[in-house]
Amino acid sequence: MENKKISGNLFDIKVLIRLFKFMMPYASKFYLLLFLTISVALLGPIRPYLIQKALDQYVANGNAKGLLIITxxxxxxxxxxxxFTYIHTYLSGWLGQHLIRDIRVKLYKHLVSLRIKFFDNTPIGQLVTRNVSDIETLAEVFSQGFAAMLADLLQIFFILGLMLYTDWKLTLVSLSTLPILIFCTYVFKEKIKVVFNNVRNAVSKLNTFVQEHITGMKIVQIFNSENREQTKFQNINKQHRDANIKSVLYYSIYFPVAEVIGASATGLLVWYGAQGVISESISVGVLISFIMYISMFFRPIRLIGDRFNTLQMGVVSSSRIFKLLDSSENIPDEGEIKSQHINGEIEFNNVSFAYKDDQYVLKNISFHVPAGQTLALVGATGAGKSSIINLLNRFYDIQDGEINVDRTNIKNYSLECLRENIGVVLQDIFLFSGSILDNITLGNSKISFEQVVKASKLVGAHSFIEQLPGQYNYEVMERGSTLSVGQRQLISFVRVLVYDPKIIVLDEATSSVDSHTEEMIQNAIAQLMSGRTAIVIAHRLATIQQADNILVLDKGEIKEAGNHSQLLAQDGHYKKLHEMQYKEKVRD
Structure with a gap:
């Protein structure tokens, strides 16, 4: 998507209408801005006209009193x-910043509502570009583009009207170089438009590359790939540099050329006007006012190409933002059940699911977990275990079948109601930069500090947290890099405990911890599961032997089902896995 060139259309009415809808809460300030824009555009050209009157009517006639009044x-x-210019500049900036704040909030709110599939297929750096760089471009549209360009256009028309009213012949001479300037401006506009597109694409590529490689820096260093990745970065950065240098080149050519064209117009005006003054067909006041007019006239025309591209890139950025806002990749949240006590009964009825098209990872899956019981899922990597968890939380929607919680289709629950009753501990623990307390509560003010401490003691995390500087206020670096894997795992358990869900999901929750920590977690899990429904995914069969029911999955299908003793008696997949792990344990 990023590699496609989006030229944009300044007069894309649909985009402009959607942009101005964000202006409605600030309609009064917008109308004031329009008034100031017209006023500023009008006040500038009036001064040369009054100076002309002062010279021709009062200075020439020695009328000191009239000269004082007009002065x-x-x-x-x-x-x-x-x-007015001060208020206009401040108000346009104020309006622009409030608008981009509103758009950014709406965009972020939309992003957090999108299904996980969208993030699977979209580079994070691209989303960062949309939420930061593209929206900043809109700020320039409102603060420097729209209002400034409107003021420039109005000023051009006012000046042209006054010039024609004063002396149409002198006006034609003054504007004789205008076609050349318009042509140069058009060429500049078209060239810089392409460059701006290249710059935006290069910025998006840079954001994506840097975000991915900083996140995966450990892999880069493990495989000794620093030099290769550095070469890739240099190539992307070179594209960004070349695009910016090309824009600098066009600016460095255009503005001097425009200055020369404007100076030539002034020269022609002085040459022709001086002859008129000598022959007394043109007054000195008219000549001086025209010199002022021509300076004021050509300045906005020299800038209008740049203003136009600012607006155009704003429309391009708006199109990209609205395309993201219009994304239908969000989970429909139309459940009527907003709040309900859930017992925890889970039922999958003939569920089939595919992440892409018809490549099904779950095929006609059916099972039932009574409230308060524990279901264990085992099988090789890719068998579909994690997919079951994703579907239960409605991170994805199924193609066929039905998933029920307490005999009610999960689509009938609001997402908030459903997910607040399901606690998930993943193998890959994610901690945000911030305090341990914030990472546990996730900013939920309803969770008290006492609840956090109680849950931490239950899991066994309280002892190590107390030893940290600042204890629960200890600042965790991004992704929890300052804590051990086991410590991060314990914090993730506390995070689930404080929310007190009726359904617990453990996805390889003890695979990354040492035997001592695992034993401590197992004790906490036993207490946690009391009175709750649990789904446990584990490669270590020793951790699930007490489960009420065990499903053996293979290639998206249930091959065996039963408790530990029943599955061993079947002499099938489960027994082979059990024997294999037992041999490995003996070998160790």
Whole structure:
């Protein structure tokens, strides 16, 4: 998606309408901004006109009183223009920042509602670009693009009207170089538009590469791949540098050329106007006012190409943002049950599921877990064990079949109601940068510190937390890098315990800890599972021998089912796995 060039269309009405919908809460300030834009555009051209009148009517006739009055008027207009310009600049910036805040909040809210499948298929760096860089571009649209360009266009029309009203022949001479400037501006606009697209794509690639490789730095270093990855980064960074240098090149060519064209227009004006002054067909006041007009006229035209591209890139960024907002990859949250006490009975009826098209990872799966009982899932990697957990939490929706909790289809529960009753401990523990307390409560003010301590003692995490500097306020680095794997695992248990769910899911929850920590966790799990429904995924069969029921999965199908003793008696897949692990244990 990133490699496609999005040219954008400044007059994409649908995009502009959606952008201005975000303006509605600030309608009064927007209308004030429009008033100031028109006022600033009008006040500038009035000064040359009044200076012309002052020279031709009062200076030429020696009217000191009239000159004083018009001087006061010009000074008042100048002060008013300064004040209006200040308010205009501040208000456009204020409006832009409030708009991008609202858009960023809406975009982030949408992102957290998307199903996991979306994040499986979308680079994280690309999403960071959408939520940061693209939205910052919108700030430039409102603070520097839209309002400034409107002011420039209005000023051009006001100046042109005054020039034609004063002397149409002198106007034609003054604007004789305008077609050349317009042509140069158009070429500049088209060239810089392509460069801006390349810069945006390069930024997105940089964000994606840096995010992925910092996250996976351990793999880079384990496989001694620093130099190879550095070469890849240099190539991407080179693309970013070249795109920016090309934009600098176009700017360095365009603005001097535009300056020369403007200076040529002034030169022609002075040459022609001076002859008119000598022949007394043109007054000195008119000539001086035209010199001021021409300077004011060409300045916005020189900038209009840049303003246009700012607006255009804003439309491009808006299109990308709205495309993300329009993504239908979110889980439909239409369940009518918002809050309900769940006993924990789980039932899968003929469930089939595929992550992609018809590549089914679960095929006609059916099982029943009575409330308060424990179900264990075993099988080789890729057998479909984790997929069952993902479906129970509605991280993905099934293609066929039905999943029930307490004899009610899980789609009838709101996502919040469903997930607050299911506690999951994953093998890959993720901790956010922040305190241990924040990582346990996840910012939930309903969870008291006493509950956290109680749960920590139950799991056995309280003793090591007390030994840390700051104890529960100890700052955990990103992904919990300052803690051991076992410590992170214990914190994840505490995190589940404080939410007191009726269903517990353990996905290889003890595979990454030492035997002492595992024994401590097993004791905590035994207490935790009391009165709760549990689904346990484990490669170590010794940890699930007490389960009420065990499902043996292979290639998305249930091959065997029963308790530990029953499965050993069947002399099938489970017994082979058990014998294999027993031999490995003896060998160790």
């Amino acid at each position: 006061v008027i010009i000074s008042g207009i100048l002060v008013t223009q300064v004040i």
